Amino acid sequence: MTVPSLSKRAQTMPASPIRRLAPFAVAARKAGKTVYALNIGQPDVPTPKVILERLRTYRETFVPYGPSQGLPEFVEALRTYYAGLGVPLAAEEIFVTTAGSEALLFTLGALCDAGDEVLVFEPFYTNYNGFCTMMGVVPVPVTTRAEDGYHLPARAAIEARIGPRTRAILVCSPNNPTGTVYTDAEIDMLAEICRARGLTLVADEVYREFTYDGRKHRSVLQLPRMERQVVVVDSVSKRYSLCGARIGNIVSRNRDFMAAILRFGQARLCPPTLEQFACTALTEVPASYMAGVNAEYQKRRDVVCEALAAMPGVFVRKPEGAFYVCARLPVADTNAFAEWLLRDFASGGETVMVAPADGFYATPGLGLNEVRIAYVLEEPKLRAAMRCLGEALAAYPARAAAAKR
Amino acid sequence: MTVPSLSKRAQTMPASPIRRLAPFAVAARKAGKTVYALNIGQPDVPTPKVILERLRTYRETFVPYGPSQGLPEFVEALRTYYAGLGVPLAAEEIFVTTAGSEALLFTLGALCDAGDEVLVFEPFYTNYNGFCTMMGVVPVPVTTRAEDGYHLPARAAIEARIGPRTRAILVCSPNNPTGTVYTDAEIDMLAEICRARGLTLVADEVYREFTYDGRKHRSVLQLPRMERQVVVVDSVSKRYSLCGARIGNIVSRNRDFMAAILRFGQARLCPPTLEQFACTALTEVPASYMAGVNAEYQKRRDVVCEALAAMPGVFVRKPEGAFYVCARLPVADTNAFAEWLLRDFASGGETVMVAPADGFYATPGLGLNEVRIAYVLEEPKLRAAMRCLGEALAAYPARAAAAKR
Numbered sequence: 001m002t003v004p005s006l007s008k009r010a011q012t013m014p015a016s017p018i019r020r021l022a023p024f025a026v027a028a029r030k031a032g033k034t035v036y037a038l039n040i041g042q043p044d045v046p047t048p049k050v051i052l053e054r055l056r057t058y059r060e061t062f063v064p065y066g067p068s069q070g071l072p073e074f075v076e077a078l079r080t081y082y083a084g085l086g087v088p089l090a091a092e093e094i095f096v097t098t099a100g101s102e103a104l105l106f107t108l109g110a111l112c113d114a115g116d117e118v119l120v121f122e123p124f125y126t127n128y129n130g131f132c133t134m135m136g137v138v139p140v141p142v143t144t145r146a147e148d149g150y151h152l153p154a155r156a157a158i159e160a161r162i163g164p165r166t167r168a169i170l171v172c173s174p175n176n177p178t179g180t181v182y183t184d185a186e187i188d189m190l191a192e193i194c195r196a197r198g199l200t201l202v203a204d205e206v207y208r209e210f211t212y213d214g215r216k217h218r219s220v221l222q223l224p225r226m227e228r229q230v231v232v233v234d235s236v237s238k239r240y241s242l243c244g245a246r247i248g249n250i251v252s253r254n255r256d257f258m259a260a261i262l263r264f265g266q267a268r269l270c271p272p273t274l275e276q277f278a279c280t281a282l283t284e285v286p287a288s289y290m291a292g293v294n295a296e297y298q299k300r301r302d303v304v305c306e307a308l309a310a311m312p313g314v315f316v317r318k319p320e321g322a323f324y325v326c327a328r329l330p331v332a333d334t335n336a337f338a339e340w341l342l343r344d345f346a347s348g349g350e351t352v353m354v355a356p357a358d359g360f361y362a363t364p365g366l367g368l369n370e371v372r373i374a375y376v377l378e379e380p381k382l383r384a385a386m387r388c389l390g391e392a393l394a395a396y397p398a399r400a401a402a403a404k405r
Numbered sequence: 406m407t408v409p410s411l412s413k414r415a416q417t418m419p420a421s422p423i424r425r426l427a428p429f430a431v432a433a434r435k436a437g438k439t440v441y442a443l444n445i446g447q448p449d450v451p452t453p454k455v456i457l458e459r460l461r462t463y464r465e466t467f468v469p470y471g472p473s474q475g476l477p478e479f480v481e482a483l484r485t486y487y488a489g490l491g492v493p494l495a496a497e498e499i500f501v502t503t504a505g506s507e508a509l510l511f512t513l514g515a516l517c518d519a520g521d522e523v524l525v526f527e528p529f530y531t532n533y534n535g536f537c538t539m540m541g542v543v544p545v546p547v548t549t550r551a552e553d554g555y556h557l558p559a560r561a562a563i564e565a566r567i568g569p570r571t572r573a574i575l576v577c578s579p580n581n582p583t584g585t586v587y588t589d590a591e592i593d594m595l596a597e598i599c600r601a602r603g604l605t606l607v608a609d610e611v612y613r614e615f616t617y618d619g620r621k622h623r624s625v626l627q628l629p630r631m632e633r634q635v636v637v638v639d640s641v642s643k644r645y646s647l648c649g650a651r652i653g654n655i656v657s658r659n660r661d662f663m664a665a666i667l668r669f670g671q672a673r674l675c676p677p678t679l680e681q682f683a684c685t686a687l688t689e690v691p692a693s694y695m696a697g698v699n700a701e702y703q704k705r706r707d708v709v710c711e712a713l714a715a716m717p718g719v720f721v722r723k724p725e726g727a728f729y730v731c732a733r734l735p736v737a738d739t740n741a742f743a744e745w746l747l748r749d750f751a752s753g754g755e756t757v758m759v760a761p762a763d764g765f766y767a768t769p770g771l772g773l774n775e776v777r778i779a780y781v782l783e784e785p786k787l788r789a790a791m792r793c794l795g796e797a798l799a800a801y802p803a804r805a806a807a808a809k810r
Binding site for chain 2: 003004006007008009010011013014015016018019020022040042043044045046047052055056058061062063064065066067068098099101102105109110111112113114116127129130131133134135136167168198199200228229241242243244245246256257260262263264266267268269270271272273274275
């Protein structure tokens with residue numbers, strides 16, 4: 001009897017650096033510690049009331065399949081939302097997915113065959129790696145640097161990474177994990193490269209509404225002469241604090257692309273019906289909701305960044321959007337440090353959970369001394385978490401060794 | 406400026422034969438026709454009340470991510486369910502997915518690399534094709550015949566299709582689209598082949614609870630000496646009339662396999678939170694619920710099969726489970742016939758929508774004169790639908806031409 005082995009795909013599939021430490025957190029909590037979870041972008045702000053109230057009005061006696069492309073009422077609600085951004089869309093230009101995750105998976109699948117390449121700016125959302133592995137796609141990193149606030153390098157540095165199998169440039173703005181909001185000039189440059197080289201510009205805009213210090217986000221859907229070459233990946237997860245709802249969508253004006261996405265979507269039948277039903281209420285979310293959320297996050301960002309900047313040996317720049325910040329710590333390996341925080345450290349019975357940043361890089365060796373911090377907790381908790389982190393850095397036994405290198 | 410083209414994967418991705426005709430149905434309904442939809446396995450029976458009532462007790466102020474492997478309370482409910490089937494499972498042997506669709510996609514991805522093969526008995530659930538295309542996996546069909554009630558061919562015929570790249574045998578019992586429930590001897594034979602050849606037996610058991618005439622379904626999880634080689638794909642969609650909930654799960658006792666599935670699952674973060682919350686109530690579904698549903702379906706099956714058997718030129722055998730029946734019609738191409746039914750036919754303002762069966766075959770040319778009928782409507786509607794179908798077959802202009810061949 002031979003026992004079957006797993007695919008190479010399964011063997012190379014990366015564990016999520018965000019979720020890998022979960023068992024240590026479970027153990028720490030079991031041991032009675034308070035763990036401030038800054039490792040994952042799980043906002044604690046309330047979902048707009050109208051959405052949860054709409055859910056409670058579901059009165060059908062069963063839960064049927066919806067159309068593969070989404071419930072018409074929900075697609076209509078999304079059209080209203082995009083029109084409010086200055087982006088008029090036809091219903092056929094929107095495809096509802098099971099969260100941004102499926103939107104990315106389908107988009108990669110529709111653009112790339114196994115072995116094809118996608119340019120992506122590192123550090124990048126770690127799960128891009130997972131989706132690429134599932135689809136056999138090769139993410140080709142273009143490195144951005146902490147010193148530049150993780151803004152884009154010059155055009156030549158980007159174009160140098162384009163090869164015969166490059167199919168798309170994947171950009172996330174406001175960025176996860178860096179919080180960087182690319183300037184209009186940066187996005188225009190990417191569009192120009194895509195036009196010149198026949199590439200698709202895939203923009204992950206799930207943090208669109210989270211911009212600070214008066215900045216306005218401009219969607220790639222507003223770029224001229226890019227109708228056939230732009231795909232937007234979107235989600236209600238962060239916008240309305242609905243991470244567990246698993247409702248996202250793709251937007252594109254490229255009809256052939258959307259026809260392919262429909263075929264991918266038909267295979268999995270439909271996205272969740274109940275959450276779409278609830279989200280039809282998104283047109284009734286008052287403008288004050290996002291304004292309040294943004295003010296709250298800007299305040300949290302300031303609390304976290306000011307605390308980090310005051311810690312000896314920590315390098316950080318204040319990000320422009322999203323609710324993440326990448327920080328360089330005076331340790332050699334933030335994986336070991338993050339584990340140690342959960343397993344061995346406590347201050348007043350409290351500790352903090354951060355995401356080691358090397359999993360956000362594709363280039364081996366990069367990001368080992370960086371962490372991503374999601375400032376998704378209320379201000380008093382964030383202050384307590386930062387106090388823990390500062391004390392932990394001072395107490396970390398491996399710190400001296402790292403500092404000597 | 407070069408416009409990017411789509412991947413070969415996107416170009417070869419099949420449109421769903423179940424959903425392809427949807428626009429014709431929309432047009433027929435707009436034109437005022439009543440369309441009896443027997444094309445899709447969307448049951449009309451009520452969801453158990455306890456499940457929808459549980460949903461209404463959701464009182465959190467937001468909808469957070471759950472664990473990638475599923476909410477612990479829901480996994481616990483599933484453990485109770487499987488224990489009731491005589492299958493004791495550890496929590497780590499269950500992984501919650503976004504419906505059976507994702508369970509299949511992840512399973513194929515974890516077992517197969519691009520170019521690897523999976524044996525599948527045709528006619529088979531058409532979306533297996535789609536998942537295989539997405540993952541670059543080659544479905545190798547082993548044909549079953551209407552005359553045999555779509556039961557399995559002899560072992561030699563199955564083994565003849567196994568090659569160096571075969572990784573698994575995928576079996577669906579009770580079967581979609583044929584309704585066949587394989588005998589214990591048939592499943593034992595598949596297990597023996599898998600043991601001898603080092604293959605994984607993947608069993609799609611989402612119709613487990615739907616067996617008629619006193620038949621009992623035996624899960625492959627009860628097979629001896631197959632712990633490392635059995636994967637079950639499951640779903641609450643059909644069992645509790647929750648197709649739109651998108652909650653399914655994988656079961657396997659192969660730890661390496663489950664570790665890989667966890668990594669796939671981490672990339673997409675988690676399955677829908679609200680529906681898992683609702684489904685924690687499944688342990689409170691009374692046994693009378695499934696018994697009542699089964700009695701209802703058995704009656705519907707009899708209504709449909711007796712009506713079909715009475716139509717001149719139609720070949721059908723009464724299936725043993727699920728809620729589908731495959732029938733051979735006296736037409737040359739059921740695609741054209743199904744379109745004609747929606748576009749050109751009406752009897753008393755009514756027509757019927759069926760799924761052409763060629764999309765359920767991988768061998769070109771097979772199934773062209775077959776349809777799949779899902780008997781998922783109430784008896785009076787089914788009777789009306791069968792009356793429509795009978796009249797339509799008698800009136801179909803292309804029938805004579807087909808009969809002459």
